[in-house]
Amino acid sequence: MTERLVVIGGDAGGMAAASVVRRLRPDVEIVVLERGARTSYAMCGIPYLVGGEVDDLEDLVARSPEEFRAMQIDVRLHTEAVAIDLAARTVQARDTLTGATEPVGFDQLMIGTGSRPIVPGWAAVELANVSVVHTLADAARLERLAEGCEGLEAVIVGGGYIGVEMAEAFLARGARVSIVQRGPHLLGNLDPEMGDRLGDAARAAGIELHLDASAEEVRPSSVVTSTGAELPAGIVVLALGVVPNSGLAADAGLATGVRGAVVVDDRQRTSAEGVYAAGDCCESFHRVSGRPTWLALGTVANKASRVAGVNLAGGDATFGGVLGTAITRLVGTEVARTGLSCAEAVDAGFDPVATTVEASTRARYYPGSQPMAVRLVHDGASGLLLGGQIVGGAGSAKRIDTVATALWARLTIDELVDLDLAYAPPFSSVWDPVNIAARQAVR
């Protein structure tokens, strides 16, 4: 009898594994149960569709069901996995159009159920001008709202990455934009000093910030905040973050951990024999804190899922873990982070020392050179690099990769002083900003 792999969830967490298994094991039967009408799409691309930079929603689809089927992967759309029976080795699959259920047997199981947006009770309203940012259906709705938003007030509830990107998108479409953010600055996983820089950029771009405030009620044409303000709102975007979609796995008896995410080892194995997981539904290992963490990032989902795929195919791969590297942009200001913020470093038992320098993206005399602030965090006792943050002009933020690679390799702060980084006047100052920050930190 042919061996069968069942994959639950048709997005990156599951499908990267499915693709690897197909490449390495042409003989294995692969069945994918996807509750929606789509497979692998770039959720991260939604803000750029809404903002009008990407024209066609179909561009966000990395690989269609037809493409997977051409690879001999049996993609079953509108098919929701409603229960896993580990003893019987079956998944109960429900046809979401007819309601009919049937058991699908598996030899091995890959769980890639992803995450779902947080929608508190007060936000669970059925209004055409209110949307979360998660699926391609959300994307289509938000794109329609954006096309008609000129002169309207768009209130973005939540100032994390998606919130910031949606603010930019609606601003580009001509809306008057405000962000309601619970914490004292945008992007809660930055240190306050760097978050404040982004806040300054947001205000300079014309975005109204309501910090240290939470939304408490969504009305048909306004949002009421905890500070008592009633913000006029022609459009409301709910960007309050996501939680792991791990209920199915937990109900089946799989171990769960941080934020309820499925526990996996470095081979992406869950607590049950022959059952793997990857992506937003499960934990990752943080290389700097040395602890399990939970990060809903497309990069992590793809990489962890590749590892699961190699192992499902009988190979031997381990996932190197995560640093929490992230990047975004708000109008002309770029921002990126990696590793631990000061607060996270304290929490992980380190003694963080932070150093921030003001540098420039290019030689200062070269046209288009822009300010670029680099912050490095290291452990005072050991000198170990713990994290980095960048806020600056065009060409600044992707340089966080230098810091990420140094973190990955567990370098100490003094090892970054002489780091031989690329220099020519259109690309950098002769001392790269990362060198400058390290030199300052060591001094």
Next chain:
Amino acid sequence: MTERLVVIGGDAGGMAAASVVRRLRPDVEIVVLERGARTSYAMCGIPYLVGGEVDDLEDLVARSPEEFRAMQIDVRLHTEAVAIDLAARTVQARDTLTGATEPVGFDQLMIGTGSRPIVPGWAAVELANVSVVHTLADAARLERLAEGCEGLEAVIVGGGYIGVEMAEAFLARGARVSIVQRGPHLLGNLDPEMGDRLGDAARAAGIELHLDASAEEVRPSSVVTSTGAELPAGIVVLALGVVPNSGLAADAGLATGVRGAVVVDDRQRTSAEGVYAAGDCCESFHRVSGRPTWLALGTVANKASRVAGVNLAGGDATFGGVLGTAITRLVGTEVARTGLSCAEAVDAGFDPVATTVEASTRARYYPGSQPMAVRLVHDGASGLLLGGQIVGGAGSAKRIDTVATALWARLTIDELVDLDLAYAPPFSSVWDPVNIAARQAVR
């Protein structure tokens, strides 16, 4: 009696050290002997002045003699060191305006004599339309030539970094540009496959390439090549590379090594007690080959000189060495390299395996995404990463820093597969091109 440091050469190799000593040791007398009329200038910025992107030659001066004097550094311009007497602890200093010489005593000596352009006999012509690219006087001459070059033929002799940058500069000013390059491709320290990509970009930009050809004669309005061609030349730029300016040190009995450069240890100490050197005049330690090398790069000069300065001031610093990281641009194509090319890897005793992938600078669906080829070289036996090269569109080349940092940390190729690099659609594909290349190499 006050301790006296004498610095020979007023550019980066010497002056970074002088600045550090001044900061750490306010009591030390510092005398700088500079043969020209300038201090610390950005030689690397000359092509952008010539091309018209940088308006003012003074912008290329990082720190003027007056600024150094304000730091209590006794900068003596038009003063050439003509001999070092190690026994007497003196430098013979000649006033280049009057010809008078006098001995200048030192307790410690810092040699930062830099490099000088290679000018073979056939090129040593006194013609107003022929220039090397080295000093600010050259820069001023080249800028005047460029301003009047529209419709003229500019022949660039030498297809290294400076040659490529000068080609771009004259092209931007409206000249018809050709490059005569001795080797089979531009930028000899790239692997041929990557050099050829740059060659394609040069031709597409309208630059005429004469590869595997050397210039043999410069006539008043033409250049004759080894292949028998006589190229019309209204302007001739000699970009044949540089050699270490180490004669003074060698004559004094200091040990010299690769290409005649001054031998230094990892504290920038020469073979003589109390005598240090940094910059283009001396060797560096190559972290990948494990051997001394010679690189004339502003980044290296500044970093090594800082180390010398700390040690001259009584501190304890070691220089981490070099990777040979370099970056440039030719019209719309960016190019960068770090570590060892395949040929260099063989020469260093490795068994290089090279992997080249075609990726994109941004998510493929995001506007402005451009092709980006990444080549990684690793050792077949150990998996150790040996080098990397990038050729691609805007935003591609500075990403070599990821590879440089990985090399610096001595990572193996498989450690790059999961490397947690920054992703958002305007900045990268979800698998960063460096991840993709590593994944392909491991596969």
